[in-house]
Amino acid sequence: MAERKRRLVANELTEAALQLLALKGFDAVTIDEIATTAGVSKRTFFRYFASKEDVVVQFLADMGADMRAELAARPAGERPAEALRHAVAVPIATCADHSDRALRVVQLILRTPALHARFLERQAQWRDDLAAELAHRLGLDPDSGLYPRLAAGMALNAFDAVLDRWSGSDGGEDPNELIEHAFAVIAPALDTA
Amino acid sequence: MAERKRRLVANELTEAALQLLALKGFDAVTIDEIATTAGVSKRTFFRYFASKEDVVVQFLADMGADMRAELAARPAGERPAEALRHAVAVPIATCADHSDRALRVVQLILRTPALHARFLERQAQWRDDLAAELAHRLGLDPDSGLYPRLAAGMALNAFDAVLDRWSGSDGGEDPNELIEHAFAVIAPALDTA
DNA sequence: CCCTTCATGTCACTCGGTGACATCTTGACA
DNA sequence: TGTCAAGATGTCACCGAGTGACATGAAGGG
Structure with a gap:
């Protein structure tokens, strides 16, 4: 139940952060502001998040695990x-569900260089995870050929392109159509191994 | 000739920075240290580079322009x-030429999260440039289909994978072989448009 | 009722990064 | 040669991110 309180405070902080950042822009909001809004001190903020970027990017953190899990769950x-298309579709569907909130967060990330950079770095981790899972799935040695890594990269590349178009159109374009379109392009490379 | 002096100071700074950063690690070196080593003040450092990351990433900055230029120069x-393979091969060849220095820089970037993030962000810009060039080359509308963007992304994805393997093997693996291998994987998707 | 534990606040500090201002160089021009 | 304008630099003061040390205070267990 101490654990429950921790999650409560974390929620309060992300809530305050997303609200303020989306409203005033990334650089115009100080951590003191976020912390005070959430009712805690600046020091406490850093006990929950490693950096100012983290509070936003963390919001999308589970996506990586979700994708890997979905990939592992697909029939052999x-x-x-x-x-991979199904794996990538999971976080996209999550976005589409909470389109109000997710759209604002995604736009904030893609438009803020510091956030975008951190987001890409996190994706590099996802890519390695997906590559490992894919190699395991296909019975390949992850360190010999480049295929697993390239395939995972292509899938995430498609993911990015979809996210970009989706946020660029303010949610107007249909994410599912975009995914199918993107995977139609990359599938020839994915399936010729 | 004032311009020549500027370039001289910039070189002095990158020199000092690369030396110190590679030696002691990114976080263990302050900007004061770099500036003093180069014989200038901290303020002057920031008149040449926008951030601590910039002095390293800038070192690879021309790569993006080189790639686009090479792509534009390829027969129609x-x-x-x-x-795209030839375009990507240009910066790789540059690396292979100055393998001593380039290898250390690349390893520094790939192993330092802050640098890696900035590097990826810069690559996103390259990708958009490449995509624009590719669309122009093929007479496509850059904003309708996803192909140009995905193709450029795949090429850079291959570029990253090669760089990763090359730096991971301390320059042991042959970059040209790696590129051919990588493009053999992605070519089916690139050439079916 | 005490004691331990854990979250928090406070304080002081380092360092990245910026704006303002004074100084110094340098080259142009009379 | 003397002067002036422009640009590069140093100094200083400042803000904000991020961290370590320490004291406090609340919850739970004996």
Whole structure:
């Protein structure tokens, strides 16, 4: 129940942060401001988040784990393009569900260089995870060929492109159509291994 | 000739920075240290570089322009996979030439999260440039289909994978072989448009 | 009722990064 | 040669991110 309080404070902080950052822009909001709004001190903020960027990027952190889990759950015989498409579709669907909030966060990230950089770095981790899972799935040695890594990279590249178009159109374009379109392009490379 | 002096100071600064950063690690070196080593003040450092990361990433900055230029220079009828492979090969060849220095810089970037993040962000810019060039090359509307962006992303993705392997093997693996291997994987998607 | 533990606040500090201002160089021009 | 304008630099003061040390205070367990 101490644990419950921790999660409560964390929520309060992300809430305050997203609100303020979306409203005034990344650089115009200080951590003191965020912390005070959430009712804690600046020091406490840093006990929950490692950096100012983290409070935003963390908001999307589970996506990586979700994707890997979905990939691991796909049937063994399924073609890589199909399996990866389903894996990438999971976080996209999550976005589409909470489109109000998710859209604002994604736009904030893509438009703020500091956040975008951190986001890409995190994605590099996802890519390695996906590559490992894919290699395991196909019975390949992850360190010999480049295929697993390239395939995972292509999937995430598609993910980024979709996210970009989706946020650029203010949620107007249909994410599912975009994903299918993107995977139609990359599938020939994914499925010829 | 004032311009020549500026370039001289800039060189002095990057020199000092790369030396110290590679030696002691990114976080263990202050900007005061770098500036003093180069014989200028901290303030002057920031008149040449926007941030601590910049002095390292800038070192690879021309790569983006080089790639785009090479892509623009490839014969019009050439298949995308071939043209992009040559474009990506340019910075790789540059690395292989100055392998002593380039290797240390690349390793520093890939191992330092803050630098890696900035590097990826810069690459996103390269990707958009490449995508624009590719769209122009193929007579496509850059904003309608996802192909140009995905193709550029795949090429850079291959670039990253090669860089990663090359630096991970301390320059042991042959970059040219790695590039061919990587493009053999992604070519089916690049050339089916 | 005490004691331990854990979260928090406060304080002081380092360092990245910026704006303002004074100084110094340098080259142009009379 | 003397002067003036422009640009580069140093100094100083400042803000904000991030960290370490320490004291406090609340919850739970004996």
